[in-house]
Structures are given as C-alpha cells and as structure tokens.
C-alpha cells in the first residue's frame with residue numbers, strides 16, 4: 001500500500017471512529033450498579049477508555065456484561081477504604097493519564113438503613129464517614145498524578161443534594177448528609193491545594209436518577225415500596241441526567257471549583 005493510500009485510510013478511520021484519535025480515559029468508582037453502572041455505559045458509548053472499579057468484580061454481573069459488550073471497558077477491584085488496594089491500583093496504572101476521576105462509590109444510608117437520631121448506629125456512621133469522606137480523598141490523592149498528566153485534569157466528586165446545609169429541611173439520614181457536607185469541604189480544600197497543577201476538583205450533586213427506567217415501567221406494583229413511592233411522587237431525575245453530568249464535567253474549568261454543582265447545571269448552596 002502506498003504511503004498516500006495509508007494516510008487516506010487512517011484519515012477515513014478517524015472520521016468513522018473519531019474516538020480512535022481522541023479517546024479520553026475515565027475511572028469511575030463503585031460501578032457495579034446504580035449511577036456508577038450508568039456512567040460506565042454512557043462513557044463507553046461515547047467511546048471513552050473506561051476503568052470501572054467495583055469491590056466485587058466476581059459478582060458484578062451487569063458490569064461484566066458491559067465489559068463484554070464494550071472492549072473499551074476494563075473492570076478493576078477497588079474498595080476505597082482499603083488503602084493498600086487503592087495504592088496497588090494507582091501503581092498498576094502509573095504513567096497512565098486519567099482525564100476524569102469520577103468519585104462515585106459511596107454508602108447511601110437512604111438505601112442501606114434509616115440510621116436516624118435517637119437510634120444512631122455508630123459503627124455504621126463510622127463506616128459511612130470513612131467510605132464517603134476519608135476514602136474519597138485517599139483515592140483522589142493516589143490518582144493525582146494520573147489526572148494531572150491528562151488533557152482534561154478533572155476530579156468529579158459525587159456529593160448529594162442532601163449534603164447542602166443551607167437547604168436542610170429534615171432530620172433523615174444524618175450520617176449520610178454529614179458525610180456529604182464533610183466531603184464537600186474536604187474536596188473544596190483539596191481543590192485549592194491542587195489547582196496550581198491545573199487539576200479541577202468539582203463537587204456535583206447527582207440527584208436520585210432513574211437509572212433503571214422505573215418511570216416507564218408498565219406495572220409499578222412489581223417495584224419495591226420505596227421505588228413505588230418515588231415513581232408515584234415523580235421524584236426521580238431522568239435517566240439522561242447521567243449524560244448531562246458527563247457534559248457538565250466535560251465543560252468544567254478551574255473557575256468552577258468553588259461551586260456546588262447540581263446535575264442539571266444549576267447551583268446549590270453549600
């Protein structure tokens with residue numbers, strides 16, 4: 001094949017599959033279900049190179065199915081509270097630029113138990129704080145060089161609307177809310193610490209996203225009681241909220257690190 005013909009073929013290929021020329025890399029934690037799984041699907045569909053972490057790859061069936069479907073998805077084991085495991089994964093990917101580090105994996109006590117005042121489960125509270133605050137910073141620091149070496153240089157921190165102190169109207173889920181409010185401050189200070197490297201640390205509240213398309217289900221009676229209530233109250237953010245967050249993350253600059261972002265592009269009070 002002549003050199004000219006080879007060049008024409010390569011140009012043609014990059015036009016058909018633009019990601020060949022531009023593939024960016026994302027690492028998403030806690031990706032076996034919920035938002036994490038939806039992020040993996042949507043990033044993979046967009047042609048990103050995806051590192052999907054989960055505590056339990058052996059049983060992460062839906063995630064493994066995505067990895068079978070998309071050759072650009074790699075599944076890795078990661079528990080953010082296991083610092084040796086975090087270090088080992090950071091080492092495995094040493095010298096690999098990561099454009100977006102999506103700190104998604106966390107314990108949501110709205111899902112795993114009430115943990116209300118007067119009945120506080122302190123062991124659970126400590127686990128929530130270690131997972132949702134301490135482990136998040138540990139991962140961010142362990143992967144700082146990977147992010148700093150990338151084009152996009154973004155750490156996207158999944159917080160929660162429930163972490164806004166200004167907007168608080170309920171005593172529900174205090175340890176979860178405290179973990180997200182604490183995470184917000186920790187990541188604001190971390191953002192100040194690393195902005196000189198050009199690294200954008202942005203705090204985003206995803207909302208409760210309808211990742212399973214429950215709003216479209218024919219027979220809501222087949223859902224759990226909680227999901228039936230959510231559907232009846234029209235309380236889910238739409239499935240496309242995940243894609244909107246990817247767009248939001250892609251548009252972030254260092255000017256955005258002082259803002260508590262909501263998935264839809266609006267701003268929340270801290």
Ligand SMILES: NC(=O)c1ccc[n+]([C@@H]2O[C@H](COP(=O)([O-])OP(=O)(O)OC[C@H]3O[C@@H](n4cnc5c(N)ncnc54)[C@H](OP(=O)(O)O)[C@@H]3O)[C@@H](O)[C@H]2O)c1
Pocket residue numbers: 029030031032033034035036053054055056060078079080081103104105106107108111131135158159160161205206207208209
């Ligand atoms: N859904 C909501 O209503 C909502 C609202 C606001 C904010 N958020 C935030 O959005 C993120 C995702 O929420 P979700 O609703 O998708 O939650 P989810 O369905 O409960 O899934 C959370 C994931 O976090 C991971 N995780 C838990 N402990 C971990 C640990 N020690 N190390 C690493 N990963 C851990 C688990 O992933 P693996 O099993 O794969 O390890 C789990 O699948 C969380 O940060 C959550 O706080 C959710």
